[in-house]
Amino acid sequence: MKLVSTRDKSKQVSPAEAIVKGLSEDGGLFAPTSFPIFALSDIMHTPSYSELASYIASAFLPDFSRKELSTLTHEAYNNFPENAAPIVGINKFTHILELYHGPTLAFKDFALQLLPHLLTAALKKTGVDKIAVILTATSGDTGSAALEGFGSTDGVKICVFYPESGISNVQKLQMTSQSSKNAKVIGLKGNFDDAQSGVKQIFADTELAALMNEKNHIFSSANSINWGRIVPQIAYYFWAYSSLVRSGKVALGDKVNIAVPTGNFGNILAAYYAKKSGLPVHKLICASNSNNVLSDFIATGVYDKNRDFHITVSPSMDILISSNLERFLFELHGHDDGKIRDLMQQLKSSGRYELDAEALALMQESFYAGYVSDGDTINSISDTWKKYSYLSDTHTAVAIKVHEDYVQKTKDSTPTIIASTASPFKFADSVILALGGQLEGDDFERLEHLAQLSGVSVPESLSALAQKEELHKTVCSPDEMRGQILDWLL
Numbered sequence: 001m002k003l004v005s006t007r008d009k010s011k012q013v014s015p016a017e018a019i020v021k022g023l024s025e026d027g028g029l030f031a032p033t034s035f036p037i038f039a040l041s042d043i044m045h046t047p048s049y050s051e052l053a054s055y056i057a058s059a060f061l062p063d064f065s066r067k068e069l070s071t072l073t074h075e076a077y078n079n080f081p082e083n084a085a086p087i088v089g090i091n092k093f094t095h096i097l098e099l100y101h102g103p104t105l106a107f108k109d110f111a112l113q114l115l116p117h118l119l120t121a122a123l124k125k126t127g128v129d130k131i132a133v134i135l136t137a138t139s140g141d142t143g144s145a146a147l148e149g150f151g152s153t154d155g156v157k158i159c160v161f162y163p164e165s166g167i168s169n170v171q172k173l174q175m176t177s178q179s180s181k182n183a184k185v186i187g188l189k190g191n192f193d194d195a196q197s198g199v200k201q202i203f204a205d206t207e208l209a210a211l212m213n214e215k216n217h218i219f220s221s222a223n224s225i226n227w228g229r230i231v232p233q234i235a236y237y238f239w240a241y242s243s244l245v246r247s248g249k250v251a252l253g254d255k256v257n258i259a260v261p262t263g264n265f266g267n268i269l270a271a272y273y274a275k276k277s278g279l280p281v282h283k284l285i286c287a288s289n290s291n292n293v294l295s296d297f298i299a300t301g302v303y304d305k306n307r308d309f310h311i312t313v314s315p316s317m318d319i320l321i322s323s324n325l326e327r328f329l330f331e332l333h334g335h336d337d338g339k340i341r342d343l344m345q346q347l348k349s350s351g352r353y354e355l356d357a358e359a360l361a362l363m364q365e366s367f368y369a370g371y372v373s374d375g376d377t378i379n380s381i382s383d384t385w386k387k388y389s390y391l392s393d394t395h396t397a398v399a400i401k402v403h404e405d406y407v408q409k410t411k412d413s414t415p416t417i418i419a420s421t422a423s424p425f426k427f428a429d430s431v432i433l434a435l436g437g438q439l440e441g442d443d444f445e446r447l448e449h450l451a452q453l454s455g456v457s458v459p460e461s462l463s464a465l466a467q468k469e470e471l472h473k474t475v476c477s478p479d480e481m482r483g484q485i486l487d488w489l490l
């Protein structure tokens with residue numbers, strides 16, 4: 001298996017090169033030329049999460065040996081509980097796949113705990129003898145997960161910019177208490193967009209790149225289009241399936257649905273890739289909040305980002321351009337790179353493109369989509385709690401509701417895996433309100449309040465934060481970002 005740019009198939013790279021590069025020079029994403037097919041009986045025989053992850057990953061990263069990957073996944077998933085991705089049935093055919101038991105309590109840990117190891121190995125394989133410097137702009141979840149993963153890895157450094165006002169105290173402390181010498185955390189006087197465009201400018205700064213190169217450093221990105229972030233996510237869908245078979249909820253070979261709360265389309269793309277690789281999937285259910293550009297697209301074939309942007313109670317899905325969708329479009333159009341260039345050009349110039357009838361029908365064979373307002377998200381948390389005594393965060397609640405609507409509409413009772421992407425304690429305020437509680441006291445008092453309301457204890461990594469010190473106090477304006485990086489590195 002090789003990888004090619006979705007915008008130019010003649011550009012072939014190895015998986016290690018794709019991980020180092022992140023994005024192709026033509027703006028395309030790296031996508032596989034073909035898919036491995038896993039035998040389900042083999043999936044059933046892998047004893048631990050990290051072993052299964054290395055087995056799946058080795059097929060998508062053929063230039064890494066199985067033994068090498070086994071060491072890397074073991075190191076990465078050591079930071080999780082023994083069952084890294086437990087699955088909890090809430091009714092006869094609905095099963096919640098809890099992807100939030102990693103160090104920062106969101107599913108991004110699955111990829112961001114492994115990616116630093118993949119990147120350092122990939123640098124060696126491609127003969128780049130330099131220190132990779134990860135630059136990230138974050139609105140919350142990504143920054144802390146990236147810091148946890150990269151901060152503790154030798155041979156890489158990481159710098160995170162976050163909007164100084166606009167994230168919760170808990171989210172801020174998760175980042176600013178980072179003690180690793182490899183990490184720099186900077187508050188930006190501006191919003192997330194300012195942080196993101198500042199980082200983009202630094203990536204495009206050739207003079208700075210040359211300076212860095214002299215000092216043996218190279219900029220790299222950990223964002224969700226990196227091939228090294230997609231691969232680790234494919235594994236947990238196989239893990240979930242094998243868990244359901246082991247517990248007798250599904251017979252080996254029977255189909256399941258997978259519902260995913262979706263923003264940048266990375267997590268649900270991994271589920272689609274799992275399907276292409278032999279996982280028996282009936283429907284992929286794409287769940288959005290009121291930034292419903294994807295659910296409109298899947299219903300009509302028209303992708304149109306020209307609409308109001310909403311700040312919602314499920315902020316990690318507040319997105320109008322879902323970058324990873326490009327990889328799906330590449331599959332949908334039979335690897336027609338010219339077609340992808342054309343669609344992406346339309347998206348750039350008019351913010352809109354439309355599928356032809358054939359592609360639309362093909363997409364709808366695999367995908368169903370729906371969206372949920374903030375009010376209904378809170379109701380979904382509340383209903384799920386009342387009906388099943390199951391506590392869900394706002395993102396997961398969106399997927400639970402869209403799945404419920406799907407079942408009502410279609411009467412489909414195929415067993416369904418719902419990806420739960422964050423701990424309810426990460427979005428405690430909304431969950432407290434959904435359970436009928438009051439918002440009082442500081443962030444840490446609220447966590448305790450939610451624990452009292454629900455009988456679920458506060459995750460240790462969050463309660464431990466109360467004792468932690470703010471170590472990173474640098475704040476800068478957007479035009480000082482470049483100088484900050486230079487001061488830190490050179």
Ligand SMILES: *Cc1c(COP(=O)(O)O)cnc(C)c1O
Nearest residue numbers: 262263264265266267316421422
């Ligand atoms: C990032 C994130 C999502 C969206 O995932 P995509 O892969 O971007 O679709 C959903 N929920 C949570 C909690 C997240 O952090």
